[in-house]
C-alpha cells in the first residue's frame with residue numbers, strides 16, 4: 080500500500096508525463112523540424128508507455144481503492160475518483176488488447192491520410208473494420224452495465240449516454256430541419272463575396288493575435304502558431320497554446336477558429352493553479368470544454384457588439400477590401416446560412432446537423448445495424464437528406480474527419496453537447512448579468528470572462544458538468560435554450576415572421 084503522500088507524488092508523475100506529451104504533440108503539429116519526426120515518435124512512444132504503467136500501477140490502484148472506502152474530504156474524494164476511473168478502465172483491458180488497440184489506431188490514422196489523399200475509402204476500409212471491432216471488444220470488457228457505445232461516449236462526457244443524446248439530438252433535428260427550410264433562399268439578396276477575397280496570411284496572423292487579446296487570452300501563458308488542422312493544447316494554466324490554420328481566400332475561418340481555440344485555452348488558463356499536478360487541474364468534460372470554445376466563437380464572436388468594437392482590425396489590416404464594407408455587413412456575412420459539406424466551416428444552423436449525421440452513423444455501427452463497406456453511401460445519403468447536398472468524393476464525405484480513423488469513437492457528440500451547454504450558460508450569465516449585451520457592446524468582456532471563471536473554469540475537475548449546471552440552478556442538459564437562441568437570432572437577421 081502507498082501512503083497518501085506517495086499517492087500524491089504518483090499523481091504528480093502522471094501529470095508531468097501527460098503535460099510533456101501535450102507539449103510534444105503541439106510541437107510536432109506546429110512546425111517542428113521535418114527531420115525530427117522519427118525520433119519524436121519514439122519519444123512519444125516511450126513517454127506514453129511509461130504513462131500507461133503509472134496509471135495502471137497495481138499498488139497505486141489498490142491504495143486508492145482502499146482509500147475510497149474511508150472518510151475523505153471532498154477534494155480527496157474527487158481526486159481519487161478521477162484516478163480510479165482511469166485505473167479501472169485501463170486495467171480491465173488485457174495488455175495485449177491494449178497494445179493491439181494502440182497499434183491499430185496509429186496504423187489506421189496513417190492509412191486514412193493515404194486514402195484521403197487518393198480519395199478512396201476502400202484503401203482504409205479493412206483497417207477501419209479492425210479498429211471498430213477492437214473498440215467493441217474493449218467496450219464489452221470495461222463495464223457490464225453499459226453498452227460498448229455508451230462506454231465510448233462516457234469517456235468524453237461522463238453520464239451522458241445514448242438515451243439522453245437520442246432525446247437531445249432528436250429534438251434539435253426535428254426543429255432545425257424545418258427551420259433550415261424556412262431560411263433557404265433568404266440570403267440571396269446579400270453579396271458576401273468580400274469575405275472570399277484574398278487576405279494575406281501575415282495579416283491574418285496579426286488579426287488572430289489581436290482577437291485573442293480582445294477575449295482576454297493571456298499571451299504570457301500561451302502561444303499562437305500555424306498548423307494544418309486548428310487545435311489547442313491545454314498543458315496547464317500557465318501554458319495553453321493555440322494552433323490556427325489560415326485560408327487565404329476565407330478570413331472568416333481563421334477569425335472564428337481563433338476565437339474557438341482561444342475559448343478552449345481561456346478555460347485552461349483560468350483553472351485554479353492550486354489544482355495543477357493534482358489530477359484535477361484541467362477541463363471537467365469534453366462537452367463542457369467545447370461549450371467554452373463555442374461560447375467565444377459563436378455567442379461572443381458572432382455578436383454585433385463584439386464586431387462594433389473589433390471590426391476596425393480588418394479595416395486597418397486590409398483597407399482595400401474592408402473600407403467600403405460596414406461592420407453590419409460583415410456581421411451579417413458571419414451569419415450566412417448555406418449548407419456545405421465541411422463540418423468545421425459550417426454555419427450555426429447546419430452545424431448541429433453535421434454532428435447528428437456522425438452520431439447516427441456511429442451509433443448504428445456499434446449496434447451492428449450497418450456495415451462498414453456501406454459507409455460512403457450512408458454518409459452521402461444522410462447529407463442529401465438533411466442538408467440537400469451530396470458529396471461527390473470520399474474525401475469530402477466519409478474521409479473528411481480523422482476522428483474515427485484515429486479511434487476516437489464517441490467524440491463527435493461533444494461538439495453539439497458543447498453548443499447546447501453554451502446556450503444554457505448564456506442564459507445563466509444573462510440571469511446574473513442582465514446587461515450582457517451592453518457589456519459586449521461596451522467591450523467589457525473581462526466581466527463575462529470572470530463570470531465564466533468564477534462559475535466554471537476555476538473548478539477544473541472538482542465539479543462535474545452536471546454539478547456546474549446545478550450550481551447555476553439549471554436542472555441538467557437541455558436543448559431548448561439553444562433552439563430558442565438560434566431561432567430568435569436568425570429570425571431577426573433574416574426578417575422571418577413568427578409562425579404561430
Ligand code: ZN
Nearest residue numbers: 339343369372
Ligand atoms: Zn473545440
